Amino acid sequence: MSGQILIDPLTRLEGHGKIQIFLDDDGGVDRAYLQVPELRGFEKFAQGRRAEDMPQITSRICGVCPMAHHMAATKALDDLYQVDPPPAGRKVRELLYSTFMVEDHALHFFFLGGPDFIVGPDAPRPKRNILGVVDAVGLEVGKEVIGVRKQLRDLTAAVAGKAVHPVFGLPGGVSQPLSSQAREQAAAAAARAVDFGQFALDAFRKIVLGDPGYVDLVTSEAYTHRTYYMGLVDPANKVNFYDGRLRVVRPDGTQLLTFDGRDYLSHVAEHVEPWTYMKFCFLKDVGWTGFADGAGSGVYSVAPLARLNAADGLATPRAQEAYEELVTTLGPGPVHHTLANHWARIIELVYAAERMAELAGDPEITDPRVRTLPTATPREGVGVVEAPRGTLFHHYQTDERGLVTAANLIVATQNNAARIALSVDKAARALIRNGQVSDGLLNQVEMAFRAYDPCFGCSTHSLPGQMPLIVDVRDPRGELIRQIRRD
Amino acid sequence: MTKPKIAFYWCASCGGCEEAVVDLGEDLLAVVELVEVAFWPVALDFKREDVEALDDGELAAAFLNGAVRTSEQEEMARLLRRKAAAVVAFGSCAMHGGVPGLANLHESRDILDVAYREAPSVQNDEGTLPARESRVPEGQLMLPEFGATVRTLDQVIDVDYYLPGCPPPPGLIASAVTALVEGKLPAKGAVLAPDVALCSQCPRAATKPDKLLVQTFRRPHEVLIDTDLCLLAQGLVCLGPATRAGCAAACPGGNMPCTGCMGPTSGVVDYGAKALSAIASLLDADGGDEIAARVAEIADPVGTFYRYSLPASLLHRRVRTAAREEKEEVAP
C-alpha cells in the first residue's frame, strides 16, 4: 500500500517546517522530505541600506541568535572598511560573543534538544520537556538555568544595549569601552558560567553516559552519517567561535582544505530545490551529487559536533578534558553520530565559559580605546563567525558611500540543510514499516532533526513541552485512513 | 475563580518577541501562576484543533507577534481573532510591519531572483525557484502562498491593543499581562506603553540644548561617540524626539542612537513622515543648495525613517506600476 504521511508543523523551524513522507508499496518509506516554507528576503532588502546599519538589520533574521548575525555583520564591516579593532575592542567583542554562546547552548541543552536525550525517547510524553529534566536532575537545575541565563543577558544588555538585537557593533570596534563595573559584572557571570558548565557535564555523564541504552541510541546507524565537517579554527587548529580560518575535514578525519572566510565562494555553494525555501550548501571542491553522504558527496556539516571534528581540540583546559573524554568514548577519528551533537554542545559551553573568564580577567579589556575610525573607501567585505548552530557568512558589496549594492548571507543551518534532510529521511526509513506510525516514532524522527538545533525560528522558552504533531496517514487516493495526534 | 486563558502565536517573526517573554525570567513564573497558557505552538503541545474547539471569545487575550505574509499566518490570525476577547499586536512587526517590512520596497519576484538565482554562491543553472506546488518522483509537495506585500496585524484583523518594541521591553510585557489579569486594561485601541517621546526618558536629556541645530549629520562609524552627551547634539541621526518611550533608552545605553523601534506616540499616523519632519527641523541650513547638501548627507532616508514601519505607513509600500512592462516612475 503506497501512501503519504505528513508531519506538520515542526514548530522549531519558525513554526512552519513540515515533513512529507512518501510510502512505497510495502508500507516502508520511499522518501521523506523536510520542507521549510519561510522566506523574508533579507538579501534583497539589504540593497540600498547603509552598511553600518547591517549589524542591527541582519540581527532581525533571528531573535534567538541575534548576536551571531550582529557579529558576522560587524566583522564584514571591518573587512569592508579595512579596519581592525584595537586590542580592547576585539576583546570586548569576543567577551560578549562568548557570553552569548554560553547562554544559547545552555538553553538548547536544558529546554529544547536536551530533554529527549536526558529523559529519553521512550519516556512518557508529559515527561519529555523541561519538567522531565527537572525530575531527572533536580529543581535546582531549572532555577539555576533561568538565573545563569538572566545574569548573562543582563551583562549583554549593559554593554551592548540590548540582549535581543544588540547595538554595539561598528566597523573597527565597538560603540563604547567596557567600564570596570561591567568588567566585574562579567567576571562574576563568567565564574558562575564555568561552574554551570561543569554541572551540565556532570549531569550529562550521570544520566546519559551512565546508561548503556542511551549510548546505543547515540551510536546507532539510524542516526549516523559520514560527511565532511567544517568549522573555524585558530592558528593552533583549536575551535574558535569569533575568528580564524575555516577548516574542512573528510569523513575519515584527514584535512581536505583550509580557507580564509573571504574565499568562501571558491569552496561553498548552494543548491536549490523547488519544494523548500531553504537552500542546501555543499562543498564545491567535491560537488553536488544529490542527497547522499560519504567522501564522494559534497554534503557537509557544521555546529558543535562538526566543529570538534574539524579542529584538533579546544584551547581551554576543562573543555579540552571533556573533549578528550568524548573522543575516547565515541572515537577515534571524526564522530559521525548526529546525537553526539548534544554532548559536543555542552563541551562548547564549557569552552565559552572558560574563554569568558579569561577575557574578563584581562586588564587590557577596560582600555578606553575600542574603535579604529575607518578612512578607506568601502567596496566589499566578508565576515565569518561560528554561530551556535554553525558557520555564518555575511558578504556585502557597497558603493563608495557605503550603501549596500548586494548582500549574500549563508546562514548557519543552511550548511547543515542537506545533512538534516539525510538524517530525517534515514530515521524515517529505519523506523517506519508497513505504514505503521506511533508516538515514539514521531519523537524519534524529530530527534534526528532536533539534534542540529536549527537556527532560524528556533525559539527558546521556559516550557518547551513537545512539538505538537499531527500525523495523517492517507491512502493513495489521499483519503485519510488514520490520524495520530500527540497531545 | 478560574485563571484567564491566554495564547501566544507568531507570524512572520524572528523569535525575538518569544525571547522577550522568556526574559521576564523569574517574573515569568509569577505570570504563569496567574494565567493559563492555552496555546503556544513553539512551547506547548496544543494544536490548531484545540484552538478551534474553544468557544468564541473564550481566550481572555491572544498575543500575536510577527508580520503577516503567508496564507497560513492570515488564517491563524483570523482564527485567534474569533477565539479571543482581546487581541494584542505584540512587537514592531505585528504593530507596524517591522524590519521584514522593508521587503515592501521590492516585488516578490525580485526577492526570489536574488535568493535563488543571482546570489553568487548559488549553483542553479536551471533557474529553479521554490514553487507553490512541485512534483518529485514520489508525488507532489506543497508550499504555502506568499502574499504580495508584508502587512501589519491590523491590516488583516481587528486589533484591541498594541505592545510596541523590537522586542517589547520585558517591563512593558509584565505590565500588560498584569493589567489583563487584574481587568485594568485601558480603552480599546490603546498602546500599552507611555505616551511621551523617548527624549523625556533618556539619561542624556539634560545635555540636549534648548535650541538644537545640526550643521552636519554624521554616521555612527565616522565619529567617536561620547557616552554622556545627547546623540543629536553630537550630529547623529537619533530618532528619540519622534519615538515613543518605554524602553528606558536601551540603545543610547549601548552608546548608539535610537532607530525608532517603539514607533510613534499617539496622534501620529505615519511614523516615518513625523520622524523625518523632526530631523529636517534640526538642519542648520538655509538656501536651496545648502539644504540639498545637508539632506544628501542623510544616507538611505527610507531605511532610516521607515526601518520598522513601512507596511504601516500611509503609502504602505513602494509604488508599483500596473504591469511589469511599464516603465516605473523612478528607477529602482
Next chain:
Amino acid sequence: MSESEFQPKIVAFFCTWCTYTAADLTGISRLAYAPNVRVIRLMCSGRLDPQFVLAAFRHGADGVLVGGCHPGDCHYQEGNYKARRRIELLRAVLRDLGIADQRLRLEWISASEGEKVQRVCNQMTEELRGLGPLRLDRPQRDAAELAGEPR
C-alpha cells in the same frame, strides 16, 4: 475638457499670508486656472506636516502643491525655511518609494503674484496629466470583507 481624458487631482496647501492671498487675487483678477487643484489653507507653510502630503496621496491626490512666502518674508520669520527643509527630506524618501519628483512641488508665491498661482496650477496639471495617475496599493481589508466578518 474631454470626459475620457485623465484629470489629475492636485491638493494644494497654501499659506494664509502670501499664497492664499495670491490665489484670492487670481480669482478677483478673473485669471482662470485648472479646476484640478483643491486648495487647503494653512496659517503658514511651516505648518505643513509631511503626513499631510502622504495623506493627500493616500486619499487620491496625484500631486501635491505647497505654496508659501518667499524666503525672508515669512509672517512667522522661519516657517517657510522649515517647510523647505522638510519637503526636501520628504522628497528623498518619496524617491525611494517610487514617487516622481514632479508630484510634490514647492513654490514661493507672494500676495501680489496672482498670475503665478495661475501659471503654476496650470503647469502642474498638464505635467501630471502626462505622468499619469498615482496608483497606490491598498493593504487594508475590503469594506465588504469587514462587513461580513464575524467578530
